[in-house]
Amino acid sequence: MNSLPSTMRASVLLGPKSLAVEERALPALDDDQVLVEVTAVGVCGSDVHFWHDGRLGDWIVDEPLVLGHESGGRIVAVGRAVDPERVGERVSIEPQRPTPTSRETLTGRYNLDPDMRFYATPGVDGAFAQYVAIQSHFAWAVPNTVSDDAAALLEPLSVAIATAQKGGMTIGSRVLITGAGPIGIITAQVARAYGASEIIISDVSPARRAQALAFGATRAIDPQVEEISMLGLEVDVFVDASGVASAVQSGLRAVRAGGVVVLVGMGAGEIALPISVIQNRELIVTGIFRYANTWPTAIELVSRGLVDLDSLVTGHFDLDQVDAALRSTTQPGVLKSIVTPNTSAQ
Template structure:
């Protein structure tokens, strides 16, 4: 086994609005795990929410935790039951471990496992560090043409793949998406990859609409300036990537009878819906909980160039600048996706 350091540098959330750069032990390998030298980590809105409030719903930070879950890197050591030939592999990390024994795991819905441990959600450490461990089969090989930043983007692309699968998008589908942030734009690109002939995206921010128009959508609209009645019963499926109750309410009547609504964005605890309309049209409403069996598809979409992730990346920071990276989406109106690169120093590229 390759010799690895006993300690590593990590950005540790100690409480809301407090992150410390610490030296911590390199995590110990389990028999079926690999140790990954982290090369790139995408900043997710959930990381920012944990940083600002110390919780997301019933997920509460009760002690120090390393945030981050959109990662890629190089395998530098393996557990006793993992082939040594995996050392040196470039991998995109699926950031969860599951029990593999419950009914959900056995039927292939392992993302619903009651014992799931998701990276960067207390008490499970995440990826804003020099190294991380992951189950061997959740370290997905990347083709040589994929960069580490592209590998880290396999996680948000997986969110989109899972949503598009739940929406049953296929050739000729007409799709409405609300929210043109990174997840909304990736949903648009994946929807087109799955055959959607029309993808309309709604967002109040002009810069996001312009970006979306260059990345997969057929039309970008301003909800404040749009009469949604023109789309009555027009769309086969609707994906919300905003979590905004008003956006969802305005979108539901645009779904045709027998259509599907998929809620991806995290909003409030409760939501009012036009139940009579949904019943009469037999509209299916579902949510998404992360992803399941999506990494091979996400890697293929990115590595083939079918989904463009490079243009979403608008900033890069080292581990010493994680706090700034977490807030970049709020402090810079032109920011789309920020990367943390452990190998960068404090004077990171902006």
């Protein structure tokens, strides 16, 4: 690490809507970690919640926090237990550190580890910084066919892959997605890659409905004009990527008997559900909390051209513009804003 600087710049959340760029020491490496020079970080809705409200659900920001968890970059140093040949690799970061011996980790569902340390959640700094540390097995090497932006966006793609797996999407599946934000549109792309015959997406925004059709949806619905539950859709899989109670309630009624409902969007902590519909149709209702074991699939989908992440990017910002990057997410037409910590804004 002699050729590396001793300090780095990081965008730090000090309180609701209060950010400052600070000079900090480079992260110290554990034996099994690598140091990554960050090239791109996607702005996620959770970052916006923390910035806007100082909290997200039960997580409360009570000390300075570096946001950003959708990230990639280049390995510039390694811990003592890591092969030094990895220096120079371009990587996508799986931004979590589970407890190796927890029940959840040992059964392969490490995303559910109650003691998980996850980037950009209170107590764990994220990637709006020039350098980050991550365990070497969660720094996934990417081929040159995967851009820096796409390497960062393998993280939300992993959410969509986990959703497709939970929903049992396969060849011929009929899929309904409510919410045409980034996760909804990426999930539509994954559904197409998995062979879904129909991909119906609903959103109140005409611009987002148009974007959904451009990214592989076969039909776009305006829920303010058409009541989803009355359209006789009878889909195999319903994915809510909106977090809106009315969307969940209508979507549930559009699922065939024996179908699957996957709740991804973050909204109210509690909503009323049509229990008789769930019971009488024997629907499987489940949720998504991050992901586990998804990065190899994500890399393949992008490198083979089955999912397009680069076209989702609608703007680049540097570390001094993180505030603008967070604010940009509410603008019409914006899908993914990218922070580039080691360059000036593009």
